[in-house]
Amino acid sequence: MPVSTRLRRPRPAPDAPEASASPGTTGPGEPPADEPSGRLARWRRDRPRAARNLRLTVHVLAAVLVVGALLLPNAGGALRPNRFTRIPAEAVIGAVLLLVLPRRPRTVVAALCGTGIGLLTVLNLLDMGFTEYLGRGFNLVLDWELFDDAHAYVADTTGGTAAAAAAAGLVLAVLLLVVATALATVRLGHLLHRHRDRAGQGALVTATAWIACTALGVQIAGVPVAADRGADTVREQARRVVDTLRDEAAFAKEARSDTFGATPPGQLVPGLRGKDVVLAFIESYGRTAVEDPVASPDVTRTLDARTEALAKAGYRARSGWLTSSTYGGSSWLGHSTALSGLWIDNQQRYRTVTTAGDHLTLTEAFRRTGAWDTVGVMPGVQKAWPEAEWYGLDKVYNAFELGYRGPKFSWSTMPDQYALEAFERLEHGRERDRPLMAEIILTSSHQPWAPLPELVDWEDLGDGSVFHAVHDAGKQPGDIVTDTTASREEYGRSVAYSVESLTRWLERYGTDDTVLVFLGDHQPIARVSSSDASRDVPVSVVAKDPEVLEKISGWNWTEGLTPAKDAPVWRMDAFRDRFLTAYGSTPHPTTG
Numbered sequence: 001m002p003v004s005t006r007l008r009r010p011r012p013a014p015d016a017p018e019a020s021a022s023p024g025t026t027g028p029g030e031p032p033a034d035e036p037s038g039r040l041a042r043w044r045r046d047r048p049r050a051a052r053n054l055r056l057t058v059h060v061l062a063a064v065l066v067v068g069a070l071l072l073p074n075a076g077g078a079l080r081p082n083r084f085t086r087i088p089a090e091a092v093i094g095a096v097l098l099l100v101l102p103r104r105p106r107t108v109v110a111a112l113c114g115t116g117i118g119l120l121t122v123l124n125l126l127d128m129g130f131t132e133y134l135g136r137g138f139n140l141v142l143d144w145e146l147f148d149d150a151h152a153y154v155a156d157t158t159g160g161t162a163a164a165a166a167a168a169g170l171v172l173a174v175l176l177l178v179v180a181t182a183l184a185t186v187r188l189g190h191l192l193h194r195h196r197d198r199a200g201q202g203a204l205v206t207a208t209a210w211i212a213c214t215a216l217g218v219q220i221a222g223v224p225v226a227a228d229r230g231a232d233t234v235r236e237q238a239r240r241v242v243d244t245l246r247d248e249a250a251f252a253k254e255a256r257s258d259t260f261g262a263t264p265p266g267q268l269v270p271g272l273r274g275k276d277v278v279l280a281f282i283e284s285y286g287r288t289a290v291e292d293p294v295a296s297p298d299v300t301r302t303l304d305a306r307t308e309a310l311a312k313a314g315y316r317a318r319s320g321w322l323t324s325s326t327y328g329g330s331s332w333l334g335h336s337t338a339l340s341g342l343w344i345d346n347q348q349r350y351r352t353v354t355t356a357g358d359h360l361t362l363t364e365a366f367r368r369t370g371a372w373d374t375v376g377v378m379p380g381v382q383k384a385w386p387e388a389e390w391y392g393l394d395k396v397y398n399a400f401e402l403g404y405r406g407p408k409f410s411w412s413t414m415p416d417q418y419a420l421e422a423f424e425r426l427e428h429g430r431e432r433d434r435p436l437m438a439e440i441i442l443t444s445s446h447q448p449w450a451p452l453p454e455l456v457d458w459e460d461l462g463d464g465s466v467f468h469a470v471h472d473a474g475k476q477p478g479d480i481v482t483d484t485t486a487s488r489e490e491y492g493r494s495v496a497y498s499v500e501s502l503t504r505w506l507e508r509y510g511t512d513d514t515v516l517v518f519l520g521d522h523q524p525i526a527r528v529s530s531s532d533a534s535r536d537v538p539v540s541v542v543a544k545d546p547e548v549l550e551k552i553s554g555w556n557w558t559e560g561l562t563p564a565k566d567a568p569v570w571r572m573d574a575f576r577d578r579f580l581t582a583y584g585s586t587p588h589p590t591t592g
Contacts, residue, residue, distance in 0.1 A: 059191055062184035067091055069117050069181055070230050074127035074137065077531055085220050086227035087210045090117075095203045098189040099196055106189050114185030118178035120233045133525050135327030135535070140237055141244040142347045146330075153411055244348065251349050255342055255357045259577055261590030263360075265369045271551055271583035273371060275543075276428065277515045278506075279362070280440040281335055282498045284447065284491070285520030287321065287536040288529040290562060294485060295492035295528065300562060302496040306503040307560040310542065313507050318549055319540040319563040320556075322572040324522045327535050331380075332387075334521035334537075334572065335441070339363060339391065341576035354390045362576050364392025365585070366437035375427050377402070377440040379412070379419045393439065397426065406464030407471040412443040415453035416498050418464045419443075420505040428509060435513065445498045447525060449490035450475040452497060458508060484527055491528050503561070506542065516542040517579075538563050539575070551582045 044051035070088040073079060094113055098106050126138035155163035192199040212218070213226040260268070289299045307317060325345040326333040336353065337344045339361040344350050353359055366372040374394045378385065381398040388396045399413040402422040409415060419442065427436060444453055451474025453467060460466050480486040506516050520537030523529045540561050543549055555578070558564040570578070581587075 059187065062187045065181060065184045066114070066117060066188060069121040071227060072121055072124050072229065074124040074233065074236075075131055076128045080221075082221035082223045086223065086225055086229075087206060087213065088230065089210055089226065089228040090230040092203060092207045092210060094185075095192055095199065096207075098192055099200055099203065103190075103193070106193065107186055110186040110189035111182045114182035115178055117185065117230065118181035120230055121177060121181065122174055123233060123237060131531070132527065133328045134330060135523075135526065137236070137240070139240050139244060139346065141241055145347065244346070247346075248348050248352065251342075252352050252356070255353050255359050256590070258359050258590045259341070259587045260360050260365065260580055260585055261358075262588035263586055264588070267584075267586040267588070268365045268369050269580060269583045269585055272515065272548070274435060275513050275515045275545070275548070276436045276438075276511070277366065277372070277517070278428075278436075278438045278440060279339075280442055280502055280516065280518040281331070281338075281521045282442050282495065282502070282518060283331060283445045283521060284524040285445060285495050285498065285537060286324075286523030286529060287534055287538070288523055289492060289495040289520075290538060291565070292488060292492070292529070294488040295495075298492045298496040299499065302500050303561040306500060307562070309507060310503060310561075313510075314512075314544045315506065315510070315542050316544075316546070316549055316559070317540050317542040317561050318552060318555070318557040318559060319538060319561055320558065320567045321536045321563055321569040322519060322539050322575055323569060324520070324535045324537050324572050326522045328522065328525040328529075331441075331521040336361075337572045338519065338521075338575050339439075341573050343571070343573045354387045357390070361391050362579060363437060363439050364390075365580060367392040367394065372435055372437040373427075373432065374437045375439075377419055377423045377427075377438065379404075379414050380441055380443045380446075382413065391439065395427075397422070402426070404464040406467035409444060409451055409453050409467075409471060409474075410448055410477055411446045412453075414443075414464060415467055415501070416442040416444040417453065417455055417458075417501040417505075418461055418467070420501060421458060421461045424505070424509050442498050442502065444501070445491070445494035447487075447491075447528075448477040448481050449487060449494045450477050450480050452490060452494050455497070455500060455504070458504075488528050491524055499561070503542075510544070512544050514544070515548055516540075518542075536569055537572075551584075555582070 067088060068084060070090050071084050071086055073083050098110055101109060123138065123140075130136060130138045130143070151163055151167055154166055210226045213224070218225045288295055290296055290303070310317065322338070324334045325337040325343055330347075333344050333346070333350060336342075336350055340353060340359050342349070342353060342359060344353060360368075363374055363376075367374040374392055376388060376391065376393040376396040378396055379399050379402060381396070382400070385396060385398065402414065402419060403425075404414040404418055404422070406414065406418070419440070423438065423440060427438065451471050453474075454470050456466055456470070475490070480490050502516070502518060506514065510516070517540070519539035522537065523533055523535055526533070540563075541549065541552060541557075542561075556568055558567045
């Protein structure tokens with residue numbers, strides 16, 4: 001009786017290497033790694049050409065996303081086609097690594113690499129944004145808390161609902177970007193493995209080309225063909241972190257040294273005894289406001305007209321330039337630098353000096369004498385502000401303590417004219433036992449420069465309700481934020497308004513013993529001032545008493561409110577010591 005037999009295919013050992021499968025497959029009866037089963041699989045079987053085209057399109061998009069992310073520069077001005085015609089070293093190394101790994105480790109490694117690429121892309125985009133607004137890259141150690149400020153700015157400008165939606169959209173976009181780069185890298189890893197022979201040859205050729213281009217310095221349109229942008233991003237971010245950590249300790253020691261730290265009260269600013277000294281910062285009042293052909297016409301007209309009007313009222317002015325420690329924003333860094341004599345260009349330095357230091361500020365120098373009352377008028381402060389004690393201010397009026405009942409003008413809580421009138425009513429115009437030293441922050445020239453306030457009759461200011469009509473007739477932020485020329489024009493108008501409000505206050509309420517010092521805190525954002533703009537801001541001293549200006553004659557500043565182009569330029573941290581010295585203060589240093 002014949003015996004029938006059935007040939008059986010040998011079952012592979014559990015630990016058989018994946019490489020035993022023929023190229024282009026993932027094992028008997030197993031669908032390709034990137035091909036799902038179910039309804040989509042049936043669609044692919046029924047429409048093979050469409051499925052093949054779709055698969056090819058997804059592969060191409062995945063490659064474009066990963067390679068584009070690896071080549072993405074970290075500056076908006078560098079976003080040009082030639083930046084994406086390069087060979088990224090990280091892609092070559094990643095391809096070789098994924099080719100030699102088995103399936104599971106390959107998937108894990110590809111997902112981790114893709115996540116890393118997505119995070120590096122986010123860092124590059126943050127660098128672009130920070131450079132556009134603050135003139136510097138993103139700092140992993142210091143800048144996270146600035147997102148709260150950005151959210152508050154958007155809420156103040158466009159409303160809480162829009163700010164919440166923008167924040168949610170931004171978080172979602174970041175998550176989608178990271179997930180997309182991770183999935184794209186996994187897909188490319190499986191694709192490479194299914195075509196290992198050709199992929200290996202391609203990786204070898206590409207690596208050879210990268211080495212050759214590096215050795216020969218081959219360029220396309222002035223940009224090297226061989227690239228390692230991902231590694232550049234990692235190195236740059238690591239350098240910033242290390243520099244920040246080193247700077248923290250060095251700056252803490254520097255802040256303990258002070259040229260006037262031990263000066264006796266009787267030897268501080270004797271040259272200004274009996275004077276009311278008003279020190280005003282004008283938001284975003286930079287060199288651009290005076291020299292930019294689009295922004296400056298309104299400003300220069302106002303400066304010239306107000307110089308003439310003040311001269312008729314008996315005032316004279318001298319003006320120069322200071323180089324700010326910040327750019328485009330973070331105004332408090334400029335304020336603290338000018339008043340402390342320390343270069344405070346990041347949030348860590350600001351925290352160090354305001355919370356743990358006793359470095360003498362210019363306002364504290366006046367208070368320490370016992371000869372002045374010191375006050376701050378801060379319409380931009382809308383929460384607790386413990387820095388007041390470090391600044392040496394006996395009394396601070398925040399946005400809610402000036403009696404304003406009118407509308408907000410974008411970010412600015414009230415028009416500068418109203419803030420100055422409130423200062424007159426609450427402090428400057430009162431009968432006093434001793435003179436006044438006041439720090440005033442004027443905010444009407446804060447971006448986005450729409451809507452803008454206009455001067456009204458001082459007698460009509462009241463509680464500010466008069467500004468409702470002005471606000472309603474003004475432009476809205478959306479009218480100008482996407483238009484660079486319009487932004488420059490409105491920026492110039494806003495600065496002109498702030499300067500006119502301040503100088504008209506002086507003309508109206510100043511006395512023979514009033515000394516006004518006003519300056520910008522920083523330049524406006526790069527979209528208005530340009531990416532290569534300086535960090536210079538104007539500074540002016542105005543007084544009736546000729547001796548006040550005579551004491552600074554050695555500064556060689558320009559006569560009037562408009563500093564000449566070639567007027568002296570000092571770093572902003574030099575102002576405190578020069579001011580104290582000019583008005584008779586005697587140095588008594590303390591050391592760290």
